[in-house]
Amino acid sequence: MRKAVYTLADVVHCQPSGSLPPKMFAMIGGSAAFHGPVVGPVVRSQPTVVMATPPAELEKLAKDLNPVVGYWDPLNLGNWDLWGQGSDASMGFLRHAEIKHGRVAMAAFVGFCVQSNGIKFPWAPFDAIPGDISPAAQWDMLSDAAKLQIIGFVGFLEVFSEHSYILEADGEKHYMKGGKPGYFPSLKDNFGVHPVPFNLFDPLNAFKNQSAESKAKGLLTEINNGRLAMIGIMAFVSEAKVPGSVPALKGMITAYSGEVMAPFLS
Numbered sequence: 586m587r588k589a590v591y592t593l594a595d596v597v598h599c600q601p602s603g604s605l606p607p608k609m610f611a612m613i614g615g616s617a618a619f620h621g622p623v624v625g626p627v628v629r630s631q632p633t634v635v636m637a638t639p640p641a642e643l644e645k646l647a648k649d650l651n652p653v654v655g656y657w658d659p660l661n662l663g664n665w666d667l668w669g670q671g672s673d674a675s676m677g678f679l680r681h682a683e684i685k686h687g688r689v690a691m692a693a694f695v696g697f698c699v700q701s702n703g704i705k706f707p708w709a710p711f712d713a714i715p716g717d718i719s720p721a722a723q724w725d726m727l728s729d730a731a732k733l734q735i736i737g738f739v740g741f742l743e744v745f746s747e748h749s750y751i752l753e754a755d756g757e758k759h760y761m762k763g764g765k766p767g768y769f770p771s772l773k774d775n776f777g778v779h780p781v782p783f784n785l786f787d788p789l790n791a792f793k794n795q796s797a798e799s800k801a802k803g804l805l806t807e808i809n810n811g812r813l814a815m816i817g818i819m820a821f822v823s824e825a826k827v828p829g830s831v832p833a834l835k836g837m838i839t840a841y842s843g844e845v846m847a848p849f850l851s
Contacts, residue, residue, distance in 0.1 A: 674761040684767035687811015719841035
């Protein structure tokens with residue numbers, strides 16, 4: 586494996602502030618100015634020069650999503666080269682990740698509101714869980730077997746949506762190989778092991794005859810709603826764990842004393 590070694594002699598033309606020249610710093614994988622003296626060799630495997638100009642596709646998408654903010658990428662994610670797969674694959678990965686996490690956050694946001702108002706399934710074991718406690722505390726009261734079933738089902742959906750064979754059966758490609766970010770294959774057509782009456786997306790075929798323009802507009806709306814939902818669910822969780830941490834929600838969220846990042850502790 587080739588390695589590039591930059592020593593103090595390579596950076597003698599640093600600015601007085603101690604920051605590396607932009608080109609040199611980009612080659613060693615930086616995303617912000619390096620401060621402080623260079624005390625030894627900097628070693629990085631397979632250096633990649635980071636382009637200063639973001640991809641035109643991302644600039645257009647950003648303006649379509651929010652013309653006021655426009656393209657804002659302080660971490661320069663738009664020019665990442667993840668695992669040496671190229672910028673197009675990296676862009677697909679990041680766009681799919683945002684869409685997927687936005688969808689999860691929208692479901693979580695709605696679920697948090699529903700559970701916070703005492704609405705629950707009226708059968709066991711859910712009827713034994715109080716409705717006047719935090720949604721996170723309600724999760725803690727589930728049995729480990731129930732938690733494993735939920736997490737296992739989510740894992741199945743993840744594997745199903747990532748499998749190239751299943752995507753190709755739908756006439757699609759993986760999002761890192763030129764496919765559509767956010768696309769979820771048909772469960773009804775591709776599960777095979779057992780009949781599935783509905784698909785995860787559009788189970789009633791309400792959008793079957795929707796035009797391409799309407800679908801594109803709907804995806805923009807979904808991304809914006811997902812971004813807002815990610816902020817919203819984190820605000821709910823933060824206020825429940827640390828009352829007063831989100832002033833706008835003070836006194837509105839039931840406090841939670843457990844560990845939100847430890848799903849099997851009760």
